[in-house]
Each structure stands twice: as C-alpha cells, then as structure tokens.
Amino acid sequence: MVQAVGGKLLEYTGKVQPQLGERGANGQLLYPYFPNPELVEAVNLAIYLERPLLLKGEPGCGKTLLASAVAYELDLKLEAWYVKSTSRARDGLYIYDAVGRLRDAQLATSNRLTPEQILRIDDPTSYVRWGPLGRAFQQQQRRVVLIDEIDKADIDFPNDLLLELDQKQFFVEETGQEIEAKAAPIVLITSNDEKDLPDAFLRRCLFHYVEFPSRERLIEIVNALFPTSPEALVKQAIDSFWRLREKMQEDKGEAGKKVSTSELIDWFRVLRRYPEDEALAKLDGKIPYAGVLLKRWDDHLRYLRQSRGCE
Amino acid sequence: MDVNDLPLLELFTKLCDAGLPLGIEEYQLVLQAMQAGFGINDQAALKRLCETLWVKSSQEKKLFEDYFELVIANDAALPTAEILHTQSEQHKISPIIRYLILGIVGVTIGLGAGFFSQKPIEKLIPSQTSELIQTLIPSQTSKLIQTLIPIQTPIQDPILLPTTKPTTNPTAQPTTTRKPNSNPSPNPNHSDWLFWSFLLVTAMIFRWLVRRNNQQRIAESTSPQVTPITTNSSLAAKLTQTIEDEVQAVKAVLETTSRNEEILSSRLILTSEYLPVTERQMKQIWRYLRHPVREGPKIELDMAATIHQIGCQGLLLEPVFIPRRVNKSELLLLIDQDGSMVPFHSLSRRLAETALRGGRLGKSGIYYFHNCPIEYLYHDPHHQQAELITNIVTHICSNRTAVLIFSDAGAVRGRYSDERYELTQQFIAQMKQRVRYVAWLNPMPRKRWLGTTAAEIAHLVPMFEFSHQGLQDAIAVLRGRFANFERQII
Numbered sequence: 136m137v138q139a140v141g142g143k144l145l146e147y148t149g150k151v152q153p154q155l156g157e158r159g160a161n162g163q164l165l166y167p168y169f170p171n172p173e174l175v176e177a178v179n180l181a182i183y184l185e186r187p188l189l190l191k192g193e194p195g196c197g198k199t200l201l202a203s204a205v206a207y208e209l210d211l212k213l214e215a216w217y218v219k220s221t222s223r224a225r226d227g228l229y230i231y232d233a234v235g236r237l238r239d240a241q242l243a244t245s246n247r248l249t250p251e252q253i254l255r256i257d258d259p260t261s262y263v264r265w266g267p268l269g270r271a272f273q274q275q276q277r278r279v280v281l282i283d284e285i286d287k288a289d290i291d292f293p294n295d296l297l298l299e300l301d302q303k304q305f306f307v308e309e310t311g312q313e314i315e316a317k318a319a320p321i322v323l324i325t326s327n328d329e330k331d332l333p334d335a336f337l338r339r340c341l342f343h344y345v346e347f348p349s350r351e352r353l354i355e356i357v358n359a360l361f362p363t364s365p366e367a368l369v370k371q372a373i374d375s376f377w378r379l380r381e382k383m384q385e386d387k388g389e390a391g392k393k394v395s396t397s398e399l400i401d402w403f404r405v406l407r408r409y410p411e412d413e414a415l416a417k418l419d420g421k422i423p424y425a426g427v428l429l430k431r432w433d434d435h436l437r438y439l440r441q442s443r444g445c446e
Numbered sequence: 447m448d449v450n451d452l453p454l455l456e457l458f459t460k461l462c463d464a465g466l467p468l469g470i471e472e473y474q475l476v477l478q479a480m481q482a483g484f485g486i487n488d489q490a491a492l493k494r495l496c497e498t499l500w501v502k503s504s505q506e507k508k509l510f511e512d513y514f515e516l517v518i519a520n521d522a523a524l525p526t527a528e529i530l531h532t533q534s535e536q537h538k539i540s541p542i543i544r545y546l547i548l549g550i551v552g553v554t555i556g557l558g559a560g561f562f563s564q565k566p567i568e569k570l571i572p573s574q575t576s577e578l579i580q581t582l583i584p585s586q587t588s589k590l591i592q593t594l595i596p597i598q599t600p601i602q603d604p605i606l607l608p609t610t611k612p613t614t615n616p617t618a619q620p621t622t623t624r625k626p627n628s629n630p631s632p633n634p635n636h637s638d639w640l641f642w643s644f645l646l647v648t649a650m651i652f653r654w655l656v657r658r659n660n661q662q663r664i665a666e667s668t669s670p671q672v673t674p675i676t677t678n679s680s681l682a683a684k685l686t687q688t689i690e691d692e693v694q695a696v697k698a699v700l701e702t703t704s705r706n707e708e709i710l711s712s713r714l715i716l717t718s719e720y721l722p723v724t725e726r727q728m729k730q731i732w733r734y735l736r737h738p739v740r741e742g743p744k745i746e747l748d749m750a751a752t753i754h755q756i757g758c759q760g761l762l763l764e765p766v767f768i769p770r771r772v773n774k775s776e777l778l779l780l781i782d783q784d785g786s787m788v789p790f791h792s793l794s795r796r797l798a799e800t801a802l803r804g805g806r807l808g809k810s811g812i813y814y815f816h817n818c819p820i821e822y823l824y825h826d827p828h829h830q831q832a833e834l835i836t837n838i839v840t841h842i843c844s845n846r847t848a849v850l851i852f853s854d855a856g857a858v859r860g861r862y863s864d865e866r867y868e869l870t871q872q873f874i875a876q877m878k879q880r881v882r883y884v885a886w887l888n889p890m891p892r893k894r895w896l897g898t899t900a901a902e903i904a905h906l907v908p909m910f911e912f913s914h915q916g917l918q919d920a921i922a923v924l925r926g927r928f929a930n931f932e933r934q935i936i
Contacts, residue, residue, distance in 0.1 A: 176484070176491075177498045183482050184475060189502070221770075233749060234765055241762045290733060331729050334467045337502040344504060 145182050145277070145321075149175040151208040155362065159203065160212065167359045168197065168204035169352055177343040178205055178323075184341070187282075187300050187322035189332075192345030195395025198325040201345075202281035205321065212274075214267035214320070215281045222288045224295030227266040231309045236262045259310045268299065271320035280320045286330040293336040301339055348396060350377055356396065357403055364403075365411045371418045372403055379422060379438070386437065394428045402427040454496075457517040461500060464509055465724070468500055475499050489519060722793075722913050728800040731914075734921050737775035737846060746770050776846050777801060777924075778810040778838075778881075782853030783827050785816060790889045791827075793912065794852055797887075810847050813838070818853075818869045835873065839880050848924035849877055849884040851907070856899030857890035866899045874906050885920040887912050 149172075153165035170178070178201070181188035190198040206213035216227050239256045242248050248256075255261045271278040285293055299305045303316035324340065326332065348356065350373060357369050376399050383393045405424050406414045417423040421442055429435050454476065462468050476499055480486055485495025493514050501510045723731075744767035751766040779801055781794045798812050813823035813833070823838055825831040843849075856866055877884060886909040888900055895901045895909075903909060908923045910916035 173494055176494055180479055180484055180495070180498055183484070184479060186475075191503075234747060237752070237756070237762050237765065244761065331726065333730075334726075338467055338469065338472070340502070341498050342502045343498055344507065 145209055147175055147178045147182065147205050147208055149178075149204070149208070152359070153207055155360075159207070165203065165207060166200065167356075168200050169348070169356055169359070170197075170201065170204070171346065171348075171352070174201070174343060174345060177341060178321075181323075181341050182321050185303075185319040187324050187340045189285075189324045189326060189337070189340040189342045190345050191326050191328055191342070193347060193393065193395060194327055195397040196345050196347050197396055198345050199281065199283050202279055202323045205323065206279040209279070209321075211277055211279050211321070213279045213281065214271045215283065216267040217283045218285055218288045218292070220287055220289075222292065224288075224292050224299075225266075227268040227282070227296070228299060228305050228314075229266055229269045229307055230264045231307070232262040232264055233309075260307075260312065263307055263310060263312075268320070268322075269305070269314065272303065272305070272314050272316040275317050277318040278320045280322045282322065282324040284327055285324050286326045286328065286332065290330060290333070294333050297335060297339060353377070353396065353399065357399070360400060361403060361407055364407050368406065368411055368414055368418075369403075371415055372406055373399075375418055375422055376402070376428070379428065382437075382441070383434070392431065398428050398430075453517050457496070457513055458500075460513050460517060461510060464513065466500060466506055466509070467502075472500055492518070723917055725796060725800060727914055728797065728917070729803065731917050731921055732801055734918075735775050735777060735848065735924055736773045737925075738771040739774040740769040741772050741774065742769045744769050774846055775848065775925075776810045776844065778843060778847050778849045779812045780819065780823065780849065780851045780853075781812065781814050781827070782818075782851075783814045783816060783829070786854055786856075786858035787889075789858075790852075790854070793889060797852060810842050815853075817856075818866055819873045820869055835876060839876055843877070843880045845880070845882055847881050849881050850887060850920060850924060851884070852887045852889070852912075854888055854890050854900065855886070855895075855903045855909070857888060857895050860894065860898055862897060862902070863899050867902050870899075870903050871906060883924045883926060884908075885910065885923040887916065887920055 149168070149170040152167035155167075157165045159165050177188060180186075190201065192198055202215065203213055205211075236256070236259075239248065239252065243253055243256055265273070268280055268282075271280045282296075300322060303319055305314055306312065307314065353373050353376070354369055357364070357373065361369075376394065380394050383391065387393065402424060405427055406418070409417070422428060422438065425435065425438055429438055455473070458468065458473050476485075476496060479495055479499065480492075485492040496514070497507065497510055501507045746768050748766045748768045751768070752762070755766055756762050779798060781798065783791070783794070787794070801812070811825075813825065814827050814829065815823055816829065819835055821835060822832040823835055825833065855870070856863055874884065884907050886903065886907045888895065888909055889912045890900065892911045895904060900909065908920070910920045
C-alpha cells in the first residue's frame with residue numbers, strides 16, 4: 136500500500152535478464168531466469184500485498200533462483216537465508232554473541248582490552264549479529280529475502296516466524312531493542328514439501344506452485360545459457376531429455392523424483408564440450424552421461440532395460 | 447468487471463465449507479488486490495488471483511478449480527436471484543399446462559364414454575382397464591384404484607398416474623382418488639347434467655391438487671442448489687479421481703449433490719470409504735506425540751550453567767555446553783488387518799503413512815495382526831514376515847515406547863467372544879510389563895461397543911473411537927495424560 140500511495144509501484148516483469156557472465160554484488164554469477172506469466176503475477180501480488188510468497192514445486196524447477204531474478208530486475212539487495220535442519224527461527228532475525236561478550240568481559244578484567252574494545256563491552260547491542268530478515272527490516276529500501284527450503288527445519292520453525300512476518304517487527308530480548316521494518320521486505324519462501332507446514336503459517340502466505348517449464352521454454356532456457364550452441368544439438372538434447380522425463384512421469388507418477396531443469400543444464404554443459412556431430416551421434420536414441428541426469432539406481436536400471444529394449 | 451457482480455463471496459464460502467482454512471482477511475485480500483488492478487482483466491486472471499491467495503497446496507488447488515468452474519466460470523449455472531425466479535416460473539407453468547391437458551383428455555374420454563357407449567361403465571372397466579391398470583401401476587395404487595372402479599371417472603387415473611410420474615407426488619394420488627369417493631356414488635343411468643357436474647368437480651379438485659403440488663416443488667427448487675446435474679456429476683467423478691483427502695471430497699460432493707437424488711450412487715461410492723480424520727489432521731496430531739530429551743553431542747550453550755560457573759570460579763574457564771533436545775518418543779503401531787477390518791484398510795493405511803511421515807516411530811514401528819495378537823506380530827499387512835511378540839516386547843519396546851492399537855475389537859461383528867477377550871488380555875498384560883502407555887483406537891463408534899468384546903477390552907486399555915477427538919485423546923494417553931480418558935466406560 137505504501138508503494139501504491141507513494142506512486143512508485145514495484146513491479147516484476149520477468150523480462151529484465153542479466154547478461155551472461157554478469158556478476159552480482161557478492162561476486163556470484165548471475166543467470167537469466169524465465170518465469171511464466173502466472174509466477175510473475177504471483178510475485179507482484181506478494182510485493183503489493185506485502186505477504187510472503189511460498190513457492191512449491193519439484194526440485195530443480197527454479198524456485199530458489201527466482202529470488203535473485205526478482206532482486207536483479209528490481210535492483211534490490213538479496214538476503215538469502217538457507218535453512219538447515221538445525222536452524223531456529225530466531226537465527227534469521229539475530230544471533231546474540233553471548234560467548235563473545237563473556238570473553239570480552241574476561242579479557243577486560245585482566246586488563247587486556249584497548250579502550251575502544253571496552254567501550255564495545257558497555258554497549259550491549261554490539262554483540263547482536265543480525266540475520267537476513269533482521270538486516271532486511273532495518274533498511275530504508277525494500278530487500279528481497281529468500282528463505283530457502285523452510286521445511287528442512289524443525290516443525291516449529293515456520294510458526295516461530297509468524298509474528299515477524301506478519302507484524303514485520305521483533306524484539307531483541309538481550310538488549311530490549313524493538314526492531315520495526317522500515318520497508319517491508321519481499322519475502323520468497325521455498326519448500327520441497329518434505330514436511331507439512333502449519334495451517335497458521337500457510338494462512339499468512341501466498342502460494343504458488345512452480346510448474347515445470349514447457350518444452351519451448353526449456354529450449355529458450357538452454358539457448359539463453361549457452362547462446363553459441365548449435366540449434367540441432369539443442370533440439371536433439373531437449374527431445375531426449377523430454378522423452379526421458381515423460382517416461383519417468385509415466386512410471387513414477389506425479390510424486391517421484393524426475394529429471395529437472397537444473398539437471399538438464401548440467402547435462403547440456405557436458406554435451407556441448409564435444410563437437411556438434413560427435414555430440415549428436417552420442418545422442419542418437421540414447422542418453423550419454425546418464426549419470427548427470429539419473430541419480431537413482433532404479434532409474435538407471437530402468438533406463439538400461441529400456442535402451443536395451445530399443446536395440 | 448465489478449467486484450459486486452462477481453459471486454466471489456459464494457465461491458469463498460463454498461471453499462470454506464469444503465475445508466480450506468480461509469478467514470475474512472483472505473477475502474479482503476482478494477478485494478484489495480483487485481482494487482490494485484490484479485485479476486480484473488478476465489476470468490483467468492481472477493482465477494489466478496484467488497488461487498494465489500486462497501490455495502495452499504496441490505490438493506486444495508484441485509478443489510478450488512472445481513468450485514471455480516462451478517461458481518464463476520459456469521456463469522449460466524449461477525443461481526442468481528433472477529435466474530432462480532425464471533426457473534421457478536418455468537416450474538410453475540409447465541406442470542400446470544401438463545396437468546390441464548391431461549385433465550381435458552380425461553374429461554373428453556369420460557364424455558366419450560358417457561355419450562357414445564351409453565353403457566354402464568362397470569362393464570367396461572373391470573374387463574379392459576383393470577388389466578391396463580395392473581400392468582401400469584404398482585400393486586398398492588392398483589388396489590386403491592380397484593376400490594374406485596365402480597365410480598365413473600377412474601378412466602382418468604389409469605392414464606394420469608403413469609404419465610405424471612407417480613413418484614413425484616405420492617400423497618397426491620390417494621387424495622385425488624379418495625375425494626370422489628366421498629361423493630354419493632352416482633348412478634350411471636342418471637341424467638347428463640349430473641355426469642357433467644361430477645366431471646367438473648373432479649377437474650377442479652384435480653387442478654387444486656396440481657397447484658398445491660407445484661407449490662411444494664417450487665419450495666424445493668428455490669433452495670440454493672439449482673446447478674445442473676451434469677456439472678455436479680462430473681465434479682463428483684473428478685473429485686473421486688483426484689483428491690487425496692477423501693474427507694474433504696466427500697464433504698464437498700455431498701454439499702453440492704445433497705439435493706440431487708440422481709447422483710446418489712456417486713455419493714455412495716465416495717462414502718464407502720470410512721475416513722473420519724483427514725490426512726492433515728492426522729499429521730498434526732502425531733506432532734503432539736513428543737518426548738524431548740537432551741541427547742547427542744554437546745553443542746548448545748547452557749547460558750545459565752555457564753554464568754553459574756563463572757560465579758563460582760570467578761572467571762570464565764570454558765563455557766558449558768549441553769546436548770540439543772531431540773524427540774525421543776517411540777511409537778509402536780499395531781494394526782488389525784483383514785476380516786472385519788477390511789472396510790478400514792484405507793484408514794489404517796493412512797494412519798500408518800502419516801505416522802511414518804511424522805517421524806515418531808523411533809526404532810519401534812508398525813506391526814500387523816489379525817483379530818488379536820497371538821504369539822506373533824507381522825511386519826507387513828499380508829502377514830508374511832512374522833516376529834515373536836516376546837521378541838518385540840523385550841528387544842524393541844522400551845519404557846519410552848507408546849503402543850497404539852488399531853482394531854475393532856469385535857465391535858464390527860457385534861458379538862462377544864471369550865477367547866478373543868482372553869487372548870487380548872494376555873497380550874496387553876505382556877505388553878504392560880515393558881510399556882507404560884497403551885491406547886486403543888476403534889473404528890466403530892462407541893455406542894456399537896456395548897455387548898461386544900470391545901466393551902470388555904475397553905476396561906483393560908483406554909479405548910477411543912476413531913474420530914478427531916478420539917485420536918487426540920489417544921495421543922494424550924500415550925503422552926501420559928489421562929485427563930480426557932474417563933474410566934467409567936459402560
């Protein structure tokens with residue numbers, strides 16, 4: 136609402152792409168990202184309503200990359216929070232370095248600290264280390280916050296974040312500080328559906344299921360990432376990949392792990408190391424370097440059986 | 447596209463009823479977003495908007511899509527006040543015309559019979575029409591009609607009854623036919639005016655009844671469900687195929703089809719599976735089964751202990767670390783399989799799946815038995831891999847293990863079996879030597895336990911019927927909280 140009143144409405148179009156080889160603020164390589172229109176709309180809704188956007192979808196379909204794409208296009212900073220099984224909700228807000236303070240207090244008693252360091256001890260806030268969400272709350276400009284794979288953490292984790300995401304404020308217990316968001320961050324949350332998220336949390340999120348890209352879009356993605364690759368090779372590789380994926384879908388249904396976009400990109404990277412005719416020969420009805428695509432033994436077996444059947 | 451013109455609220459309430467966790471805030475969000483220009487271009491945009499804001503999982507998405515189709519996309523089927531009105535008008539007019547035509551036909555036939563044959567009608571009726579009546583009409587009505595045969599008019603009835611769908615107005619027929627009965631039985635040889643007046647009276651009574659019947663019909667049809675049957679049945683079919691959460695599906699379909707007797711069969715298909723607790727609820731309930739214990743490597747700083755240590759020693763030598771809290775609750779799920787439990791297989795499968803996903807099983811696990819555990823329990827539902835009960839009790843169970851038994855305990859068949867009771871008693875006694883908490887889930891409602899083995903077993907173990915509350919109570923017992931368990935049972 137603030138942005139709407141202010142006249143400047145942030146809008147994500149999904150059309151502004153980084154150049155190949157362009158690096159982000161932290162030196163990481165940036166890649167183009169091709170969202171479908173529904174996803175773009177969901178992102179804009181989340182920006183407008185200032186609600187977290189929960190992204191689900193099969194692994195490797197580009198949920199995590201969306202955050203950096205949004206940040207790139209809107210020219211905002213990205214705060215990434217990669218959740219681990221040991222993560223606690225508070226880690227994203229701040230960590231209080233109690234041990235450091237204790238150490239400093241010890242050193243102070245033995246007169247081994249400089250006057251500046253002693254000043255630091257007197258200020259309790261100097262031991263607060265801000266987490267991604269905590270940092271984003273304190274900026275004047277909106278930031279994009281990625282909470283990656285939220286379902287990896289304990290089941291209490293999402294619920295512990297409710298208040299912070301809802302009210303956009305939190306307390307630092309150790310110092311009594313009250314941090315209120317100056318600008319609501321654009322929060323993108325990804326989930327691999329490993330655990331069910333609590334209803335109360337879901338209620339506060341917008342939800343979008345990231346669909347697997349269509350065949351045409353896959354070609355677009357590969358072309359954008361490897362602009363010099365020969366057209367025939369791209370087509371042939373995508374055809375083989377698509378056949379494999381469809382077969383997997385047939386065998387495993389909706390739930391099983393299937394080959395994904397990120398695996399396709401890796402696989403294509405291997406293929407294009409070879410001259411075009413050689414790579415095409417390898418692709419002829421077969422899947423070379425299947426190890427890049429097939430990560431499970433039963434998938435391998437199925438593939439081998441199938442290719443033998445073809446011959 | 448005006449927001450007020452859209453039946454958004456109807457869609458919203460329908461989705462709420464179908465079990466989506468939506469609140470007023472969610473509805474307001476849609477309006478707010480529409481004000482900002484989202485979802486107002488076309489129907490697809492509106493659908494995407496509502497979907498992003500209201501739908502939180504792929505199951506819900508399927509449900510949403512069906513409802514959207516029903517309420518918004520299928521605009522013609524929209525029960526707005528206007529459409530309702532015209533529909534009820536149609537209902538009002540067409541049957542009246544139909545009945546009137548039939549009445550006229552009946553009168554003409556009667557007249558024809560009166561004028562041209564000039565014979566006593568008694569002769570005509572028993573010989574020719576009674577056969578017709580008996581073939582056309584079920585036995586009960588034909589009896590009624592036979593009592594009327596001496597009267598002149600009944601020719602109306604044999605024709606009318608079959609054509610005017612006898613099932614729709616079962617009460618109308620007896621009254622139609624009884625009324626003339628109360629008239630003084632006219633002599634067929636009487637003058638024509640008597641015959642005419644009688645016909646007139648009958649026609650009037652008939653018309654009055656038709657009107658009354660119609661009013662009833664209109665009252666029925668003005669209830670909100672006027673959506674076409676075809677959409678409903680296709681919805682039902684889709685839901686049966688796609689939605690995993692059958693409880694929601696049943697609820698949704700029952701709601702949309704509750705007034706359409708034509709698809710009663712599809713309703714039966716859906717409800718043939720007995721699933722009183724949704725998958726989501728089960729998962730949520732399993733979460734309560736926890737027993738946090740500090741265990742493993744010491745990685746967490748114990749602030750209080752560290753400060754205490756500094757207080758004692760005067761300086762920080764090293765911080766005190768403690769292990770993290772981990773959930774050590776273990777569950778042993780024992781499932782009664784086959785026999786009387788066959789109807790509940792999908793339920794037990796779901797219980798087992800959610801327990802596995804909930805990760806509360808520790809090193810114990812899921813075992814199967816038939817009727818009651820005798821000597822062996824089985825790792826698989828097909829009773830192939832057996833394991834000695836004594837083995838399970840001594841090696842697998844610990845005092846942290848909670849045992850949950852899922853069985854009807856003989857309540858399905860409704861009999862009492864001494865043998866079953868004794869065997870169960872032995873098993874429970876054996877278990878209790880090692881395990882502290884045992885609870886029993888019974889898929890049959892509590893009132894059906896009376897007089898069966900279940901009622902007796904319920905004295906041995908806290909037994910609950912399989913419902914949301916029952917499952918919660920069972921888990922409470924497994925956590926050592928007996929607050930909800932009343933020992934008064936029967």
